[in-house]
Amino acid sequence: MHTFTYEKPLSIDKAAASGGRFIGGGTTLVDLMKLGVETPPALVDVTGLPLTAVEALPNGGLRIGALVRNSDLANHPEVVKNYAVLSLALLSGASPQLRNMATTGGNLLQRTRCPYFRDLTAGPCNKRNPGSGCAAIEGHHRMMAVLGASEHCIATHPSDMCVAMTALEAVIHVQGAKGQRAVPISDFYKLPGDTPHIENALESGDLITHVELPPAPNTRQMYLKLRDRASYEFALASAAVVARVEGGHIRSVRIALGGVGTRPWRSHEAEAVLTGKAATPANFKLAAEAALKNAKPHPENAFKVELSRRCIVRTLKMATA
Numbered sequence: 001m002h003t004f005t006y007e008k009p010l011s012i013d014k015a016a017a018s019g020g021r022f023i024g025g026g027t028t029l030v031d032l033m034k035l036g037v038e039t040p041p042a043l044v045d046v047t048g049l050p051l052t053a054v055e056a057l058p059n060g061g062l063r064i065g066a067l068v069r070n071s072d073l074a075n076h077p078e079v080v081k082n083y084a085v086l087s088l089a090l091l092s093g094a095s096p097q098l099r100n101m102a103t104t105g106g107n108l109l110q111r112t113r114c115p116y117f118r119d120l121t122a123g124p125c126n127k128r129n130p131g132s133g134c135a136a137i138e139g140h141h142r143m144m145a146v147l148g149a150s151e152h153c154i155a156t157h158p159s160d161m162c163v164a165m166t167a168l169e170a171v172i173h174v175q176g177a178k179g180q181r182a183v184p185i186s187d188f189y190k191l192p193g194d195t196p197h198i199e200n201a202l203e204s205g206d207l208i209t210h211v212e213l214p215p216a217p218n219t220r221q222m223y224l225k226l227r228d229r230a231s232y233e234f235a236l237a238s239a240a241v242v243a244r245v246e247g248g249h250i251r252s253v254r255i256a257l258g259g260v261g262t263r264p265w266r267s268h269e270a271e272a273v274l275t276g277k278a279a280t281p282a283n284f285k286l287a288a289e290a291a292l293k294n295a296k297p298h299p300e301n302a303f304k305v306e307l308s309r310r311c312i313v314r315t316l317k318m319a320t321a
Contacts, residue, residue, distance in 0.1 A: 066105030153196030235259030
């Protein structure tokens with residue numbers, strides 16, 4: 001058994017200066033500690049910090065505290081009204097019990113469900129032990145990524161919330177040793193490359209304080225998740241769409257994919273195909289083809305390419321109907 005210290009600071013400054021691993025709802029970190037994957041020497045409980053508010057901003061955007069629970073965020077009137085894609089994504093994730101515990105900041109830092117990462121005896125994992133190898137490439141990889149993978153890692157990013165936030169162009173606010181800074185979600189997640197253990201832009205001691213969503217007026221939004229069972233299951237493929245449609249034409253659109261990428265996957269290729277074009281099934285299919293053009297599947301997960309295409313088309317139809 002690994003021993004660790006525990007503290008519960010009551011100010012953001014003290015938490016950021018603590019040097020320990022932050023814990024909120026614990027729905028990821030505690031699991032990984034039980035499995036022996038994570039062995040932090042110090043835990044810093046951040047649940048006493050004033051980071052639980054959801055606030056409308058003067059510019060029409062939304063500020064979401066890092067400790068807002070997933071269930072509270074999904075059902076918040078401002079989110080349901082103006083950011084439906086986020087509400088739908090949150091409600092499709094995990095179970096009601098987990099959503100009641102999981103936090104916004106914790107969800108942003110959710111780690112892969114790859115069995116080789118989570119099981120110390122299953123085989124080597126470059127995320128867990130850099131340089132050891134990736135057992136999933138030649139092993140069981142049905143749930144693994146077809147976009148953004150490398151020869152060192154093909155693990156899929158697991159979050160639904162982060163896919164919606166990617167389509168909404170969220171900005172993540174962080175406080176750490178270097179002060180406060182804002183990181184666009186497009187810059188927050190790292191591709192595995194040859195350093196798959198570096199998953200995001202956070203530095204040691206960085207604490208996520210809140211997330212800002214820019215205004216999304218007059219947009220049609222939809223999140224669709226395809227999975228093996230109807231609830232409490234990770235995505236085989238998912239899509240988030242935020243589109244502005246005028247006169248049957250798509251004036252602007254943002255598309256993000258889940259279940260198929262090593263990070264929440266923004267498809268600029270699909271967006272370029274659709275911008276300025278008629279909202280028709282034919283154009284939706286062209287966009288879906290563009291989105292998966294660079295996919296690199298393995299034998300067990302090759303089905304994800306066509307499944308993701310169909311997911312994109314269906315989500316676009318639902319969003320623009």
